[in-house]
Amino acid sequence: MDECSCDPQLVEALETSGGSLLMNYQRLETLPGNIFCKIHSKLVRRIFGKCNLIKTISGVLVYVNIVEIYLPSNRMTRLPESICDLQSLESLNLTDNSVEELPSSIGKLNKLNQLILRNNCLKRIPPEIGNLANLCMLDLAHNGLHQVPAQIKGCKSLKHLYLSNNKLATLQRQVCDLETLEDVCVGSNNLLHLPPDLGTNRNLVSVNVSENNFLTAIPWSLKGKHLKYHSSYLTQLTPIAATSTSMQPCYVNSNNDKVYLPNYLNINPGIPALMDLSARAINLSTYKDSLLFDRLPKNVYDIIIDPTGHCNCCKNKLFWSVFVKSVGHADFVSLDGGVTTSLHYLVFCCSSLCLDSFK
Ligand SMILES: [Zn+2]
Numbered sequence: 001m002d003e004c005s006c007d008p009q010l011v012e013a014l015e016t017s018g019g020s021l022l023m024n025y026q027r028l029e030t031l032p033g034n035i036f037c038k039i040h041s042k043l044v045r046r047i048f049g050k051c052n053l054i055k056t057i058s059g060v061l062v063y064v065n066i067v068e069i070y071l072p073s074n075r076m077t078r079l080p081e082s083i084c085d086l087q088s089l090e091s092l093n094l095t096d097n098s099v100e101e102l103p104s105s106i107g108k109l110n111k112l113n114q115l116i117l118r119n120n121c122l123k124r125i126p127p128e129i130g131n132l133a134n135l136c137m138l139d140l141a142h143n144g145l146h147q148v149p150a151q152i153k154g155c156k157s158l159k160h161l162y163l164s165n166n167k168l169a170t171l172q173r174q175v176c177d178l179e180t181l182e183d184v185c186v187g188s189n190n191l192l193h194l195p196p197d198l199g200t201n202r203n204l205v206s207v208n209v210s211e212n213n214f215l216t217a218i219p220w221s222l223k224g225k226h227l228k229y230h231s232s233y234l235t236q237l238t239p240i241a242a243t244s245t246s247m248q249p250c251y252v253n254s255n256n257d258k259v260y261l262p263n264y265l266n267i268n269p270g271i272p273a274l275m276d277l278s279a280r281a282i283n284l285s286t287y288k289d290s291l292l293f294d295r296l297p298k299n300v301y302d303i304i305i306d307p308t309g310h311c312n313c314c315k316n317k318l319f320w321s322v323f324v325k326s327v328g329h330a331d332f333v334s335l336d337g338g339v340t341t342s343l344h345y346l347v348f349c350c351s352s353l354c355l356d357s358f359k
């Protein structure tokens with residue numbers, strides 16, 4: 001070890017800082033990757049390099065034991081596939097860069113606990129994100145995301161999900177499977193509706209859906225949660241716009257009040273469609289582990305595994321046929337106090353019987 005040619009001052013600085021490389025505000029264009037020998041490189045645990053001009057993270061890859069990479073306000077546009085070599089990495093913060101895409105190999109960072117890419121240029125998230133079973137904080141606010149992959153349900157430790165200021169039109173129902181989720185922020189998107197089960201996440205405390213100006217209803221399951229909603233202007237989805245966004249108007253009370261729901265749903269059908277009755281029967285059957293279950297058409301399989309929601313009365317799974325009514329509304333005042341928006345509280349049930357007996 002004492003035979004190495006490392007700069008002794010750098011080695012001392014590394015050792016006294018407990019393995020941190022401090023490089024904030026230095027106008028660096030590249031990350032120094034070759035300043036230590038192989039042995040001393042292994043001592044690097046953290047890199048702090050806020051406000052530089054760094055375009056690539058590849059200089060970090062020699063630090064195989066690194067735990068934290070903190071590089072906000074740099075000039076990164078992409079991450080290499082080989083980032084998965086950093087198997088000790090727990091925290092990656094690249095806020096205020098220009099990252100356009102995440103490599104699928106990000107799903108191999110088994111220890112990753114925090115992934116923070118606020119204010120970048122992401123248009124999609126790779127489905128492999130769902131392999132991050134230890135991820136606790138996912139902050140992708142201020143990007144260009146159109147959706148969250150269904151695989152997000154694999155993030156079994158996720159507590160904080162920040163997706164505000166994106167282009168989301170729907171919030172995937174698989175988010176409702178995240179039992180550890182405590183707060184979700186989806187403000188300033190284009191959300192047209194919320195998944196019926198959103199409030200059933202056991203640990204969920206707070207939901208921010210502000211500035212989704214086309215929302216007409218919130219699921220009853222969110223009643224009692226800390227719900228933030230303000231809307232700076234009132235917008236009505238026109239019938240034509242609704243059709244182009246795969247939504248359908250439906251009347252939810254005797255006052256002919258209208259809300260919009262996804263048009264794959266069969267709303268208040270009288271009796272559930274045959275397809276629905278089949279899915280219910282399969283769901284209850286004992287063939288679940290057999291080949292039969294695996295050979296179901298994909299859309300049937302998917303909806304049985306991840307149902308539209310659960311009946312607010314009897315808790316049975318809901319598939320395509322849902323019985324819906326409004327049980328009053330919640331009024332939200334805009335930040336300047338000038339506009340009040342009313343959103344219906346919607347109850348979702350599996351039958352007219354359940355709907356009628358819902359109190
Ligand atoms: Zn050395």
Ligand SMILES: [Zn+2]
Nearest residue numbers: 311314350354
């Ligand atoms: Zn029911």
